[in-house]
Structures are given as structure tokens and as C-alpha cells.
Amino acid sequence: MSFTVEQECPQCGAPVELDETDHLLQCPYCEVNSFLFSDDYFRFILPHNAPGREIIYAPYLRFKGSVFSCGRQAVRHRVVDITHLGVPFKRFPVSLGLRPQAMKMQFVKVDTKGSFLRCFLKTSDLLARAEKHSSASDSGQVFHRAYIGEALNLIYLPLYIEKSALFDAITNRPVAKLPKESDILSPITDKHPQWKLTFMATLCPRCGWNLTGEKDSVVLTCGNCETAWEAKRGKFVQVDLAVVAGDRPDASYLPFWKIAVQTKGLEINSYADFIRTTNQPKAIQKAWEKVEMYFWCPAFKIRPKLFLYLSRQMTVSQKVLNTSGRFPKRYLYPVTLPLSEAIQGMKVTLAGSAVNKRKIMPLLPDISFSIKSSALVYVPFTETAHEMVQEHMNVSINKKSLEFGRYL
Ligand SMILES: [Zn+2]
Numbered sequence: 001m002s003f004t005v006e007q008e009c010p011q012c013g014a015p016v017e018l019d020e021t022d023h024l025l026q027c028p029y030c031e032v033n034s035f036l037f038s039d040d041y042f043r044f045i046l047p048h049n050a051p052g053r054e055i056i057y058a059p060y061l062r063f064k065g066s067v068f069s070c071g072r073q074a075v076r077h078r079v080v081d082i083t084h085l086g087v088p089f090k091r092f093p094v095s096l097g098l099r100p101q102a103m104k105m106q107f108v109k110v111d112t113k114g115s116f117l118r119c120f121l122k123t124s125d126l127l128a129r130a131e132k133h134s135s136a137s138d139s140g141q142v143f144h145r146a147y148i149g150e151a152l153n154l155i156y157l158p159l160y161i162e163k164s165a166l167f168d169a170i171t172n173r174p175v176a177k178l179p180k181e182s183d184i185l186s187p188i189t190d191k192h193p194q195w196k197l198t199f200m201a202t203l204c205p206r207c208g209w210n211l212t213g214e215k216d217s218v219v220l221t222c223g224n225c226e227t228a229w230e231a232k233r234g235k236f237v238q239v240d241l242a243v244v245a246g247d248r249p250d251a252s253y254l255p256f257w258k259i260a261v262q263t264k265g266l267e268i269n270s271y272a273d274f275i276r277t278t279n280q281p282k283a284i285q286k287a288w289e290k291v292e293m294y295f296w297c298p299a300f301k302i303r304p305k306l307f308l309y310l311s312r313q314m315t316v317s318q319k320v321l322n323t324s325g326r327f328p329k330r331y332l333y334p335v336t337l338p339l340s341e342a343i344q345g346m347k348v349t350l351a352g353s354a355v356n357k358r359k360i361m362p363l364l365p366d367i368s369f370s371i372k373s374s375a376l377v378y379v380p381f382t383e384t385a386h387e388m389v390q391e392h393m394n395v396s397i398n399k400k401s402l403e404f405g406r407y408l
């Protein structure tokens with residue numbers, strides 16, 4: 001379930017509807033695009049119906065994404081969607097219920113009136129809570145867990161105080177009694193939250209052309225100078241880009257992260273090491289001893305089962321691809337999964353690739369990777385009636401799953 005956000009176009013002021021995970025505001029009125037950036041996760045408020053009241057905003061931390069857990073014999077996965085109260089008050093509603101689905105959220109603005117309670121819930125604690133609720137399906141020892149997030153944000157519920165009771169400022173109904181003698185909220189209140197949303201002009205920093213992407217893109221591309229860009233600290237930073245040469249003019253290009261790593265805690269210094277260590281049924285060629293080890297990962301949101309399948313298939317096959325392809329002028333699938341999330345998935349890919357799982361799984365807690373380099377690689381796929389097929393890598397993806405992944 002995805003929540004809707006209403007935001008004014010920074011150029012012309014028209015109201016534009018976005019999904020909570022969208023980054024690119026495409027104004028249908030003035031046709032100017034703006035990229036939404038914040039150093040920290042996005043913060044939203046639910047608009048209140050209590051004009052004239054002093055509003056207190058209570059924080060709820062939200063995570064939506066895939067959770068992978070590596071047990072002794074298998075990698076299990078599921079989709080998690082959890083929102084939980086971020087302050088330690090028992091009488092507050094623990095979740096937002098249906099509110100965010102029933103109404104449109106807004107970004108917190110510098111001039112949003114009201115005071116904001118600080119969030120005490122850490123992401124790791126929120127995820128541990130999600131874990132606890134699903135412990136039945138996760139029986140047995142777990143050696144490693146990874147969380148690949150699609151949304152991590154803070155949603156504020158508006159409240160106000162009347163006669164020592166706390167009221168929900170959306171429904172104007174009481175939600176909790178406050179102790180008369182002490183002021184419990186003031187010590188944890190921020191009058192002026194520092195959080196800020198930045199609107200970035202989507203112009204190529206190198207050549208000045210318009211960068212292109214879709215609503216949910218986290219990397220934008222320039223079709224003029226054939227470059228790719230991601231936002232960091234309010235600026236567009238260039239991403240290393242490669243395009244695999246396609247045999248067909250009508251190929252569709254799907255983006256993948258290709259990450260070169262140094263492994264600690266396990267002897268994987270080359271592709272040959274990886275094949276040996278994970279016990280693949282492949283005869284090791286001498287040249288592979290000199291081939292650098294890369295992890296591959298989809299650079300787009302997709303169901304966890306397919307995420308693991310694609311990462312594993314492309315990492316194990318590790319085909320030497322001809323990356324002299326020209327930048328495709330069309331059929332570019334948007335990059336919706338940032339590199340930071342792809343990195344979270346590498347250990348899961350290693351675990352999922354291992355044929356000798358009982359041997360590899362217990363080693364996972366002591367294994368770590370340092371990133372040597374990374375690149376975004378567009379790989380050509382051929383479209384059939386129901387699937388997207390990559391013949392060289394022996395990979396196929398159901399078209400419906402690909403569409404569905406964007407609306408997880
Ligand atoms: Zn506009």
C-alpha cells in the first residue's frame with residue numbers, strides 16, 4: 001500500500017499529487033520538473049481539521065520494503081509494510097490506522113505551524129518489531145538479515161491539548177488523558193525542526209540539458225551528453241554508466257548495479273574464488289582466476305523473490321559483456337533502487353548463490369565487503385508476449401512482475 005502526497009509545484013504553485021516514494025515532481029501545468037531531495041528520510045504531516053488550535057505533531061516511523069533472512073538452509077524473504085509510533089507514550093495510538101490511505105499527506109515545511117515531538121524509535125528497532133511479529137514463519141537460527149527499503153519516512157499525526165486530554169486534530173476526538181501535574185510533552189518537543197526538503201532544478205550539470213527520469217527515478221539521465229546523475233547533499237553527482245551492446249534495435253534496457261568488492265572473512269578475490277567458494281557446478285577456467293569479482297543487483301524495485309533470482313543469476317553467470325553499447329535513446333527502464341540499497345543485498349546474493357548453504361550460512365556474520373567501485377549498467381532485454389528475456393545471461397522476467405514492482 002502506497003500513500004499519496006500533495007505538493008505544490010515550486011515553479012508555478014499548482015498542486016501536484018505524488019506517491020510517497022516519488023522523487024521527481026513533474027508539473028502537468030508549467031511542465032517544469034523538480035527533483036525532491038533531503039539528506040534524511042522524507043517527513044510528512046497529515047493535514048489537520050482544527051483551525052486555531054496549537055498543533056502538536058506526533059511522529060510515526062514507516063518502513064516499506066523487502067526483508068531477507070538467511071537461515072541454515074535457505075534465504076527466506078517477504079514484503080514488510082510497518083508504521084509505528086515514535087514516542088514512548090503508551091496511551092497514544094500505536095499506528096496511524098487507515099488515516100494515511102484516506103487522506104493526502106503533505107511534506108513538512110519550514111513554516112509548518114505547530115510543535116513536533118522528537119522521534120525516539122530507531123529504524124533498527126522498528127524492523128526488529130516487524131521481525132517479532134513474523135517469528136513463526138522465521139523459525140530456526142538466522143545468520144543474516146537484510147532490509148531493502150523502498151520507503152523509510154516519518155509521518156506526523158496532528159494532535160492538540162484540551163482540558164488535560166489529548167485530541168486527534170483530524171477527527172477532533174480525544175485519544176489520551178494527560179497527567180495533570182506534569183508537562184510530559186515539552187521536554188521532547190522541537191519548536192523548529194531542522195528538516196528541509198530541497199527542490200533541485202533537473203538540468204544536466206555537465207551540458208545544461210534537461211535530465212530525464214520518471215516520477216520514481218532515483219537516478220536521472222542526460223540524453224545529450226549521455227551521462228547519469230544521482231542527488232547527494234543537494235547536488236547532482238555523476239554515476240559511472242555503461243551500456244551493454246544489444247543485437248536488436250527494439251531492445252528494452254533494464255538498469256543494474258554492478259559492484260566490485262573486496263571480501264573480508266571469506267577467500268573471494270576473483271570470480272574463480274567465488275565459483276569455488278559457493279560450490280557452483282561449473283568447471284573453473286584458468287582465466288577466471290584473474291577476473292575481478294562483481295556483484296550484480298537490479299537497480300529497480302521488484303518483488304524480493306525476483307530480486308534474489310536476478311541478483312544471483314547475473315552474479316553467478318558473470319558474463320563478460322560487451323559494454324561498448326551506445327546510450328539508448330528510448331526504452332530505458334527507470335532506476336528506482338539506489339546503490340545504497342543494492343549494497344544491502346550483496347550478502348544475500350552470496351548466501352542465495354551458495355550451493356553449499358550449510359557451510360556458507362554460519363560464516364555470514366563474519367563476512368564484510370568493501371566497495372572498490374560501482375557502475376550502473378543498462379542491459380538489453382528482448383520483449384516477448386509475456387516476458388523480458390536476456391539471452392546471454394540466461395535471465396527472464398515476467399512483464400507483469402516488472403510493472404507490479406513499481407507499485408509495491
Ligand atoms: Zn508548475
Ligand SMILES: [Zn+2]
Nearest residue numbers: 204207222225
Ligand atoms: Zn548532459
